Amino acid sequence: MKKTLLIALPVYFLISSCSGDKDRPDAYGTFEATEVTVSSQANGKILFLKVEEGQVLDSNVLVGIVDTLDMDLRKSQAREQQLATSTRRDDLAAQTAVQEQNKTNILVEKARVERLLKDGAATTKQMDDIIASLNLADKQIASVKSQYASLDAQVSTFNKQIDQINNSIADAHIINPIKGTVLIKYAEPNEVTTFGKPVYKIANLTSLDLRVYVSGAQLPYIKIGQKVEVRYDRDEKTNNSVEGEVTWISETAEFTPKTIQTKEERVNLVYAAKVRVKNDGTLKIGMPGEIRFMPLK
Numbered sequence: 001m002k003k004t005l006l007i008a009l010p011v012y013f014l015i016s017s018c019s020g021d022k023d024r025p026d027a028y029g030t031f032e033a034t035e036v037t038v039s040s041q042a043n044g045k046i047l048f049l050k051v052e053e054g055q056v057l058d059s060n061v062l063v064g065i066v067d068t069l070d071m072d073l074r075k076s077q078a079r080e081q082q083l084a085t086s087t088r089r090d091d092l093a094a095q096t097a098v099q100e101q102n103k104t105n106i107l108v109e110k111a112r113v114e115r116l117l118k119d120g121a122a123t124t125k126q127m128d129d130i131i132a133s134l135n136l137a138d139k140q141i142a143s144v145k146s147q148y149a150s151l152d153a154q155v156s157t158f159n160k161q162i163d164q165i166n167n168s169i170a171d172a173h174i175i176n177p178i179k180g181t182v183l184i185k186y187a188e189p190n191e192v193t194t195f196g197k198p199v200y201k202i203a204n205l206t207s208l209d210l211r212v213y214v215s216g217a218q219l220p221y222i223k224i225g226q227k228v229e230v231r232y233d234r235d236e237k238t239n240n241s242v243e244g245e246v247t248w249i250s251e252t253a254e255f256t257p258k259t260i261q262t263k264e265e266r267v268n269l270v271y272a273a274k275v276r277v278k279n280d281g282t283l284k285i286g287m288p289g290e291i292r293f294m295p296l297k
Contacts, residue, residue: 003249004264008285014044025231025290025291026218026290026291026293027212027213027214027216027218027273027286027290027291028176028212028213028288028289028290029211029212029213029284029289029290029291030209030210030286030287030288030289031208031209031211031232031277031283031284031287031288031289032208032209032210032285032286033203033204033205033208033209033213033285034203034204034209035128035183035201035203035285036177036178036180036201036202036203036225037157037198037200037201037255038174038176038177038198038199038201038202039195039196039199040066040155040174040187040193040194040195040196040197040198040199041114041138041171041174041195041196041199042066042068042168042171042172042193042195043066043067043193043194043195044066044067044070044172044192044204044245045066045067045187045190045191045192045193046065046066046067046187046188046189046190046191046192046193046199047064047065047066047137048064048065048068048189049063049064049174049187049188049189049199049201050064050183051063051064051153051185051186051200052182053184053185054180054182055181055182056179056180056181056182057164057176057179057180057181057182057202058176058179059176059177059178059179060175060176060177060224061141061175061176061186062174062175062176063174063175063176064171064173064174064189064199065170065173066193067172067213068168068169068172068176071168071169071172072167072169074161074165075162075165075166075169076113078158078161078162078165079158079162081158082155082158082159082188084267085151085158086155087156089148089151089163092144092145092147092148092151095144096141096144096145099137099140099141099144100141103134103137103138106130106133106134106137106236107134109130110127110130110134112293113126113127113130113168114127114251120137131297132296141215147215155229158247165225167255169224173200176202177188177202178202178204178243179204180203180204180205180228181195181202181205182200182201182202183200183202183203183285184200184203185199185200186198186200186201186202187200203285205279205281205283205285206279206281207276207277207278208276208277208279208285209274209275209276209277210230210244210274210275210277210289210291211273211274212272212273212275212289212290212291213270213271213272213273214270214271214273215268215270215271216253216269216270216271218293219271222246222273223246223249224246224247224249224292225245225246225250225292226245226246226294227243227244227245227294228243228244228246228275228288228291228292228293228294228295229242229243229244229291229292229293229294230242230243230275230277230290230291231289231290231291231292232242232282232283232287232288232290233287233288234280240282242278243277243293244275244276244277245275245276246273246275246276247273247274247275248272248273248274248275249271249273250271250272250273252271253269253270253271254269254270254271254272255269255270273278277289
C-alpha cells in the first residue's frame with residue numbers, strides 16, 4: 001500500500017503540472033485607453049463648464065465657454081476702424097467722379113477751341129491753357145486713385161484682425177473632441193484659466209487595449225489581426241474570458257517592466273503588444289489582464 005502511494009504521488013503532480021502549464025497565460029499586462037486631455041485655448045474666466053467625472057459626452061459638442069468680453073470689444077473696435085476706412089474710400093470715389101467730370105468739361109472746351117483755331121477765332125495760348133488744365137486734371141485723378149491702394153490695404157488689415165479675433169472667440173468655446181467618458185475634471189466654472197491649462201480628461205471606454213509583453217520566442221505565435229483569449233479577474237479564484245484582437249506589436253525590444261511577476265521575466269528583453277477588447281463596462285483602466293494565444297490562421 002505504501003509503495004503504491006509513493007509511486008502514485010509523482011504521477012499526480014506531473015499530471016497537475018502539465019494541466020497547469022496548458023492553462024498558463026502567455027503574457028500579462030494592464031488595460032489602458034487612449035486618453036485625451038482637453039485644454040483651454042484662451043485666457044480668462046470660465047463662464048460655464050458642463051462636465052462631470054463619469055459623464056459620457058458626444059463628440060463636437062459645446063461643454064464650456066471662457067469669457068470673451070475683451071475679444072468682443074477688440075472686434076467692435078476693428079469693425080469701427082474698418083467702417084471709417086471704407087467711408088474714406090467712398091469719399092475718394094466721389095472726388096474721382098468730380099475730377100473725371102472736370103476732365104470731360106475740359107475736353108469739350110478743347111474741342112471747341114480747336115474749331116475756333118481753324119477759323120482763326122482763337123489763340124494758341126488758349127489751347128496751351130486748356131492742355132495745361134487737362135494735364136492737371138489727369139494728375140489730380142491719378143493722385144486720388146493712388147490713395148485707393150493704401151485704403152484697400154488698411155481694410156484688408158482690419159479684415160484679418162477681425163478674422164483673428166473671430167478665431168480667438170471660437171477658441172474660447174470648449175468643444176469636446178471625442179465621444180467618451182470623462183475621467184478627470186481639472187477646472188470649475190468661475191475659475192480663471194490660461195492657454196494650454198487642462199480642463200478635463202476624456203477617453204473612449206467602449207473598447208480598451210491590454211498592453212502585454214511577449215518574448216522573442218513567442219513572436220512567431222502572434223501577429224497583428226490575430227484573435228487571442230483575454231482573461232481578467234472575476235473574483236479571487238476565477239477569471240472572465242473574452243476575445244481580443246492584436247492591433248499593434250512593437251518593432252523594437254525593451255526590458256520587461258518591473259510589474260511583470262517573476263525575476264526571470266523582468267530581466268529578459270520583450271516586445272510590447274496591444275490587444276483590443278470590447279468593454280461592456282466591466283473593464284477599467286489599470287486593471288490587470290492576461291492573454292492566451294489562439295492557433296494562427
